[in-house]
Amino acid sequence: MNYFLEIFLGGLTRGSIYALIALGYTMVYGIIELINFAHGEIYMIGAFTALIVASVLTLLGFNTLSVFILALVLAVIYSCCYAFTMEKIAYKPLRQAPRLSALISAIGMSLFLQNYVLLAQTSDFLPFPRLIPDFDFMEPYAHIITTQEAVILITTAIFMTILTIFIKFTRMGKAMRATSQDKVMAALTGIDVNRVISFTFIVGAAAAAVGGVLIASHIGMINFYIGFIAGIKAFVAAVLGGIGSIPGAVLGSFVLGWTESFCTGYVSSDYEDVFAFLFLVLILIFRPAGILGRSESNKV
């Protein structure tokens, strides 16, 4: 029974990691129907910024807790600035362009950011400082769930709840939902669509930055390429749950995380990814709009 629990928790951690990234994909897709290929790179830049800030601060003699807070905050700020700039350069001019052109522009931006960090920093793996100290009250359960995994789960849960509340009850939240339904109509009712779109990118980037810092301290190392693989998986999770719906992204991420974990645990980790993709294909064939997605039947 214990083994089942461990695999389950492993799947949960993996799911929450995907959720933090998948969120960015779903929100951006919901607003301007674009697969933001460069979103994985925002997650990587968040991790790198935290690494740099943490190293500089530890050298200047700050205590670990303040280093963690500052690194997290600065990572979020910088990731959001990168996302904001990226949207203004690569996506804003393409609002009216055919959708495929925006997709290629996203691919170009992803390639650019990867090599920008590769050239500015290094191609090797960099060890990531252990920002989250191991709390002693977690010691007895260490073999089931470590502090990092627990912190990741809790942070994901907090972030999701704040976001759902924000979307549901605030003015900007309504504006975002309106814009995702129909940009033209939203603009007509006085919503500054550009500001809403930028804001969506920023919120998506914040989630990715938090994800970047937590995951990097969990895995203990980063390089310029971690964004790409995690990005693809998170995007698969977002589509699995029904692209465009925030609870869908979370659910899709956990479903993907469990599929991979249980496949590794009970079958073989060779075919972990094959199972994940097969599962995605099966779900989409029977529910073409994803688990929670709303299948927009276009009026004849």
Added chain:
Amino acid sequence: MKAVLEVKGLSKDFGGLRALNGLDLDVGEGEIVALIGPNGAGKTTFFNCITGMYEPTEGDIFISPTGNGNVKERLQGLKPNQVTAKGLARTFQNIRLFQNMTVLENVMIGRHCRTKAGIARAIFRFASQRREEREIVKKSFEIVEKLGLKQYVNEFAKNLPYGAQRRLEIARAMATQPFLLLLDEPAAGMNPHETDELDELIRKIRKDEGISILLIEHDMKLVMSLSDRIYVLDYGQKIAQGTPKEIKNNPVVIKAYLGEEIDA
């Protein structure tokens, strides 16, 4: 007069909502029948059930195409393209043209179900394929000319004025050589001058091509002047049918359209 289309007890439910409730309707050969009713009465749903877009919950749909005796064929369960191949062509309430294709090509698409050239013939371009292509272009051009779209022949569909786009949709439908043409609010958004032109056009189609026409329309002047018979629909129910004169002063129809007379 032989009925080319017979609909018996047609119903359609969307979840709990019964959009169509046991509708009986028929269209005679070479007849112009109109289907009118307030918005949401189920007119377009009816069209979609006939053309295979929706699967009707109950009821039967029979057709016996002009000119091949009294053979009756069931229509439900066929996919939209099979329905068109059988000879029912339709236009759409909100225009659905192939925007980035030229006018001529839009009409040529109509010819698709009447031609057979497959991949091999396309690659090797045998004489038969080249003849068929020329045939398609010639027939399509004739229809374009007939519908008065000659000056737009190489224009992109999206660049056409509104009236011309409406006529292109009809031209495209006619390219499939239908025996029954289903027009979904063809005069919507047209000014009186354009509506008169449309009236004259539909009469010419019926006269020249012998095509029967089933029309959904709100423009009462056009409906009254064009149609041989009229069905009135309200909340998925047929509330009246008959010639334009009968319908014009049928109290039930007036109530459905204009609402109760409130006695002072």
Added chain:
Amino acid sequence: MNLFPELRKSFIASLWFMFLTFPIMVIRVNTIENIVEWRWMNLVFVGIGSFFLSWLWRYLLSRKEMGVNKKTDDQDRTSLVSRLMKNKQLIIPAAALLAIFTIIFPHIFSTYQTSIMITALIYVMLGLGLNIVVGLAGLLDLGYVAFYAVGAYAYGLLNYHFGLGFWTALPVGAALGALFGILLGFPVLRLRGDYLAIVTLGFGEIIRLILENWNEFSFGPSGIANIPRPSFFGMDLSIQWATVYIYYIVIGICCITIVIVGRLQDSRIGRAWIALREDEIACQAMGIDKARTKLNAFALGATWAGMAGVVFAAKTTFINPASFTIWESIIILCIVVLGGMGSVVGVVSGALVLILLPEYLRAFSEYRLLIFGAILIFMMVFRPGGIVSDVRRVYRFESSAMDDKPQEYS
């Protein structure tokens, strides 16, 4: 362009970029020896660079806005390249010159250049194949590399087990490609847009992962080595001559592909695809069998990928799953979109640009991919329709309806 506001805007942009790139450009941290390196010079470069770049960017954007308004009023906005091809006198000599050039190419350039050109021509085939699926039928396929891998492994395995030669493997690879095209086409018939993209992406990854993990069948990651090059009537050739021979084979296949794709595009099937791309519901309502048309597109697209796979295996004589990753699908998609969706000429030039450019950017090797990414963004912002936007066929009718014969002129 009054100077002062532009100066101010550029100055703000330069400050913004200096702030933005501060941590990553300026500070390089060596967490191993815990030393922090401060590269202030980078900050200056970023500042100046972004000052001028932002100015240029805004200037180009304003020109693009003006350009768009200019375009909408004069209808025939065909680009320079298409107009260039229109007038007759220019085409015939240009075509002759090109034919001569392609024939003598391998003899006037080193084997290295020829071998890069072969890679580029393989991508021309792949681009033309994907063009049918994405450019014509509008089905966004992100797993196209799967059929490429099927072709390559078909040749590799059939040669290893049954000693099949190149010329027999070529049609087999194409047929297997088509078969997989249909197999992967069926489940996605009802999907649309991004869901179709992600499912095809899934298929591409599934096939690569199966090739990677199923050792008994595909020799797993170690791949299949010394796959024979096509022999010239039984005579094994030296590397130089083999490359030249493969070059002519690929040119031949490319020309056949171009002719066939060109003909398909202007045929009944081609029009059905374009109608499908434009509006799926209207296309079905006009009597086109949606399912069959989609499967045709997938199968035909996959056929070319299968053939390209066989040629790739013959050229590199060694294949392993690592060369069939998702990046290949993305590069081929970029070729189709960047070249000009739906236009054969566009896809061909897109392939040549996207494959030869990184090779010739080898001089500044590390910056290669950085520049490539920037070019992708630049191209899409300023030419979303691609290099050669698809110019529809135009028919001229002089006399009255009845007796004239439509004279094809495009």
Added chain:
Amino acid sequence: MIKGISKMRLITALIVSIIFFGSTGLGFAADTIKLGIAGAHSGDLASYGIPSIKAAELVVKEINEKGGILGKKVEILAEDDVCKPEVATNTATKLVSEGANVVLGHICSGATKAALGIYKDSKIIAMSPSATNPALTQSGEYPNFYRTIASDDAQARLEVDFATNVLKVKKIAVLHDKGDYGKGLAEFAKGFIENSGGKAKVVLFEGVTPGAVDYSAIVQKIKKSGADAVIFGGYHPEASKIVMQMRKKRMKTILISDDGVKDDTFIKVAGEYAEGVYATGPKDVSSNPLAIKATEDHKKAYGSDPGAFFLNAYAAAQALLNAIQKAGSTDYDAIAKALKTEYVDTPLGKIKFDDRGDAIGVGFAMYQVRKGAYAEVK
């Protein structure tokens, strides 16, 4: 002639792009000996390829100062193959057409296999400092291939013998990173364990996905399999992720790995979790005077410690150039004979090559991470 108008449009586009991109062929300068260097000089495996260039540069500088070979200066042609087979064929063709006499490379086994066919046809000797795939020499298909590193089966043999005889572990889990290097080594290890006469048993044989976000599932599986030791085939990023998550879950399982992990970056990245990890690596030559000199030269020239496979590349460069010197010409057969007969002094010791291309006198030793550094385990 291709009929129809739209074909003409295409041909004009082809002509425009080919002329624009075709650059003139390179002339041959016959007055220098060309040492080609091929490997990953960019991309994520760059850290394995770049040290070989530096090693060759140091050897060539030294030789050119002493008047070069056979009276000719030695010239280096470095070409990047990003460790991808399809790029490796282009790189090999380029080196051949630029007239490389001998080639130091390639780095990754897959790229080497792809390129060797081209070198074989052009009768050019290729010597790799790092490609350890056994089939390269044992298959006999590549007579022109040599290497200054032992092959995977030797490494796997040492790892299994060490685990069964020295550590006396009964249950071993064999993992790999699904790469051709890692999986090849893991399969050899599995084979050796299975016919080790019951001294140990393979309780788990699986591949992990490189770059995955989290390895807790596979770590749980190791724990459930009750393995005392894990033999891992692959590179240090995956190894450190696995060892970290094992230690975090308070697992005491021993980790034994290969020379892809015997690399200082592994210790720096895994930090205190690396303590006690075993890894095989080339024989310890730190006491060899030539090795000390080479490392000093590197520090002086590049201001940092040498990277992966530096000494192997240094030895390979010396062996190649020495063979040309002894053979008295750049003729393929003469060099091959010289390599097989002449001993040459290198940082890896006095080495010569057997007729299949493996270096005699180059072997593996077992190392363990003790107090943050690899120490040889006698």
